[in-house]
Amino acid sequence: MxxxxxxxxxxxxxxxxxxxxxxxxxxxxxxxxxxxxxxxxxxxxxxxxxxxxxxxxxxxxxxxxxxxxxxxxxxxxxxxxxxxxxxxxxxxxxxxxxxxxxxxxxxxxxxxxxxxxxxxxxxxxxxxxxxxxxxxxxxxxxxxxxxxxxxxxxxxxxxxxxxxxxxxxENRKPEKKIEMGKDLEEIISSLSEFIKENLDSVPLDLPSRDLAIKLLEGDEELIKSVIEKENGEEVAEKAQELARKIKEQHGEAAAFRIARERHGMASLISEESSVHVEVKPPISERISRWTTELKTGVPILVGVFLGLLMLLFYGGGFIEEIVVGGWESHVQPPLVSFFSYVSPSAEVAEVLEIGINLGIKGILAVMFPYILIFFLALAILEDSGYLSRMAYVMDSAMHKIGLHGKAVAPMLGAFGCNVPAIMATRGLTSRRQRLISSILITMIPCSARTVVILGTVGAFAGIYPAFAIYGIILALILSVGVILNKFLPGQSSGMVMEMPPLRKPMIKPVLTKTWNRMKGFVYVAAPLLLLGSLLIGVLDVSGVMNSIVNPLSPLTAGLLGLPPVLIIPLLYGIIRKEGALVLLIAVAGTSELGTFMSPLQLFVFALVVAIYIPCIATFAVLKKELGWKEAIMITLFTVSLAIAVGAVFYHLNPLGLAATV
CATH class of the missing domain: 3.40.50.300 (P-loop containing nucleotide triphosphate hydrolases)
Known part of the structure; x- marks a missing residue:
């Protein structure tokens, strides 16, 4: 027990x-x-x-x-x-x-x-x-x-x-011991008895027969544990001797022979307990085939991705309008009056209004309308079994940037959050692939950056300029991937993966996955964003903000054509990307950003925010997974790329966006 x-x-x-x-x-x-x-x-x-x-x-x-x-x-x-x-x-x-x-x-x-x-x-x-x-x-x-x-x-x-x-x-253990072939079973039994005679205790309290099998298979962890025990070296040597005997008898390593025996037993048991009859293929099988054939799979993939963006744009915008509108109508007026009533001075009341009122309003405009919907949609795609089909369809295209189809899963996950996506690259087969995919993942708009794009450009300049940002970023990702694949040493490998059946997503697992991803934003991001908003209020009221804004105005106003004060949300975006929008609302003093910035400025701001390093947590995981040097290089590269691309689009304005408010 x-x-x-x-x-x-x-x-x-x-x-x-x-x-x-x-x-x-x-x-x-x-x-x-x-x-x-x-x-x-x-x-x-x-x-x-x-x-x-x-x-x-x-x-x-x-x-x-x-x-x-x-x-x-x-x-x-x-x-x-x-x-x-x-x-x-x-x-x-x-x-x-x-x-x-x-x-x-x-x-x-x-x-x-x-x-x-x-x-x-x-x-x-x-x-x-x-x-x-x-x-x-x-x-x-x-x-x-x-x-x-x-x-x-x-x-x-x-x-x-x-x-x-x-x-x-009742601690009822299996009633039957399934034995392997006679000669192999004799060797296993022999080693099992030798273990019982020579070891006072067995690692992990394994049954002696199971330990014998693991030692014959060459299980490094258990071999090391056995050697550390009294008489352990003799047991390990005995296992090596018997493993060599298996190889001599069967012409292959003991581990392969044991695996072959298990596969044979699995096949025999399956045949004994199963019968096959002719049936008409179910509709789910035909749909599954459509999702994996290139001529239908690619349009389905594009449709799914566009549908996701449309859901975020219209669904998120609808929820934002309700939530923020409700706050402004029912909560904001009494809250601002309360700040004026309890504050010892007008300056303190202003700090509280900027820090708490605008901070909470920014969080409501960011977290629930867009992040929640994205994580919900991602959980549905995962639970349905569609992600594996997406990887299969994208395999040939991914090879052009030095990856294979399995990289699609972490890269799609990066649209939710870059941090777990970079950690998921451990499933790739080489450091080269992990490096390429990690660099490209940092350029993928996570849910926080999607919030910035849709909350600025989507809301105040239109859906087509918002889609244009995704197109620009996709082109950058493909270009960088092709260059990395060409100049980094090594070659991409093939893909072997399982294709799970398509199934109807279940409500409980989908909601659980959504909440498990959301709670990090609720518990961690919300307090940080409120703290950032309060800091903005203090800097603004005290006049310190100008000492930060003015020296960097050649970058913001000169190079990028943005209001100088936007350096504050741009810098904070390195800590939390969604904070860039929350603090933009704070420095603008309004959630109606169209009255503070022109469509072109909104476009450039969102484009820059969407390209440079997602957040400090991404830097930390890059350092952990790849090392300090690579983390710093990726950070400097994405920041430089963001400034360069933002400057080009501001000065050339190829989309013809209005340059004045």
């Missing part, structure tokens, strides 16, 4: 990527979950609590992995979490439509000899594809309970929880 004091049982949720594990998790726990990094890693795990009958349950949603080899960081986290976090029972979510592939992980989990229940998920999809699996036969083959589920509809989720509670409380 686990050591959790406030719950009766702890369930670890495991499975391959894209098997409906998140849907199962949210059906079981709702949206009240916490997401945090596993200690010492950047891998996120979600935890949620729920009640079933009289039992209190804690569920840990582990990373989606294909194996427990601990080669990748997410595999290491999944294995560690199962063995170290006092998990009482594993619920392994298996995709019924891809049973054989999923069984490879199942077999590795069985080797851990811990209580387990199989949730045979997407059972309806398997049936629609002509795959009929007998859960009773599969359960007999594996020695653990197997329950068919449709997690998107919550079907049989309570039954899985009930069986998991039963297995966990």
């Amino acid at each position: 686990g050591k959790e004091k406030d719950v009766d049982i702890v369930i670890g949720l495991t499975g391959n990527p894209n098997v409906g594990k998140s849907a199962f998790f949210h059906q079981a726990t709702g949206i009240g979950v916490t997401v945090s990094n596993y200690p010492g890693t950047t891998v996120e795990i979600a935890e949620g609590k729920t009640e079933y009958e009289e039992y209190s349950i804690k569920m840990i949603d582990l990373p989606g992995v294909y194996s427990l080899g601990a080669v990748a960081e997410d595999e290491w986290v999944a294995r560690r979490a199962i063995l170290e976090r006092d998990i009482d029972v594993i619920v392994n979510v298996v995709d019924a439509s891809n049973l054989e592939r999923n069984l490879y992980l199942v077999l590795q989990l069985l080797e851990l000899d811990v209580p387990m229940v199989i949730a045979l998920n997407q059972y309806d999809m398997a049936m629609s594809e002509g795959i009929k699996i007998d859960p009773d036969v599969l359960s007999e083959e594996l020695g653990v309970p197997v329950i068919p589920t449709v997690a998107t509809r919550g079907k049989n989720v309570p039954e899985v929880l009930a069986k998991g509670i039963e297995m966990g409380l």
Whole structure:
């Protein structure tokens, strides 16, 4: 049993990527979950609590992995979490439509000899594809309970929880040991007995048989742990000797031979428990094909992207009008009167009005209308399975800038926030690709920069100039990518990735993903923006602002043609990009920016803000992922590029925008 004091049982949720594990998790726990990094890693795990009958349950949603080899960081986290976090029972979510592939992980989990229940998920999809699996036969083959589920509809989720509670409380381990080929099993048994005789304790409390298999596979972490123990070197040497014996017998490394055995067992078990019948392909399969064929996939991709921008422009603008209008009508008048009543002087009242009233109004105009809608749309695209198809369609184009289609996912995520997008480049195969993608990601308009574009140009100059900014940035990204691909040493690699099924997004997971991304803005950005607005008020009232604005006016007024005071929001934009708009409203003294700046000035301001380094957090993650030198170079490059492009568009004005208010 686990050591959790406030719950009766702890369930670890495991499975391959894209098997409906998140849907199962949210059906079981709702949206009240916490997401945090596993200690010492950047891998996120979600935890949620729920009640079933009289039992209190804690569920840990582990990373989606294909194996427990601990080669990748997410595999290491999944294995560690199962063995170290006092998990009482594993619920392994298996995709019924891809049973054989999923069984490879199942077999590795069985080797851990811990209580387990199989949730045979997407059972309806398997049936629609002509795959009929007998859960009773599969359960007999594996020695653990197997329950068919449709997690998107919550079907049989309570039954899985009930069986998991039963297995966990009774500590019922798998009833069957699935053995490999006779000669291989003899070697494993021999090493297992040698481990029992020579080691007083086993790393991670692994079963001796599982440790034997891992040592034969050459698991570096476990080999190191074993060597540190008394008689550990003898055990490690014995494992090497037996691994060489396997290679001599089978003509391939022990790790490959063991993997081949598992794949063979997975295939055999899948065949024993499944039958295939002819069925008509479902409509979702035809739609899926349309999204991956170039002649239809590219127009769909462009349509999705334009639809996203239109949703932000019209939907965000509609919400902004309601929220800001409501604030100005019902809250602002009594709030300003209150400041005048309680303040000892008119100067203090002015500082409070600029800092609190305009600050909150700026946040309301930024955070909920645009950031919330973007994160909601991104969560829907992720949950539907469309992002993988976008990566597939974009693969050939991405090769021209030194990347492959997998880079589409972090680059699309960059439209939400550049920080996690740069961290997501760890999934790329070389440092060259990570460097190129990180540079290009810093140029992608995140949700905060989108707010600036739509809140200035979109709102006061029109949607077409706003789209023009995206076009300019896209052209810059492509140009920089082609140049980097040409001059950076190395070559781009091919792409191998899984294509998950298209499915209808679930409300609970979509809302949870949206909130988990939004809460960083709510808890972190809002206080910083209010603090920045108060600072603007103090600088303005005290007259200190002029000492900052005047020396830099040759840059703002001369080169970029902007009101000199705009250097304040431009500088603050390095800290938080959405702060550039909030503080622009603060220095302008109005949310009606069209009365303060001309359409051309609004365009240049938004263009400059959209190109240079997104925020201080992006600089920090660049430093962490690539190093100080690269972070500084990328920052200086984007700032210089922003000033140069902004100056060109102000002085040439190729769009013919009005230059006067």
